Amino acid sequence: MSFGLRSAEFAQLRLVGVSRRQVLRATGLDIPLALPWGALAAVVVGCVAVLLTTSVLASAVVVRGVEPP
Known part of the structure; x- marks a missing residue:
């Protein structure tokens, strides 16, 4: 120790x-580790969701041939 x-x-x-x-x-x-680990997991899941959504929207814009602003 x-x-x-x-x-x-x-x-x-x-x-x-x-x-x-x-x-x-x-x-x-x-x-106390229970609360920080739960909060950390929620933040990570939220960030992954935002990144995936942004990636899908960006690829949809590129596929249609529209230039992003």
Whole structure:
């Protein structure tokens, strides 16, 4: 573990009953990941949808022989 603690220090904390989550919280590394991953997935899906739509519209314009503005 590289949370600013050596593995021996971490092992000692675990021996006295300190949970891994408590160690992470104390070192500022306890980040709830459920919300950020869901939001990131929504942004990625949205960007892919926009890119695909733009690509399809651009190819339709080129096929018809109309120059885009």
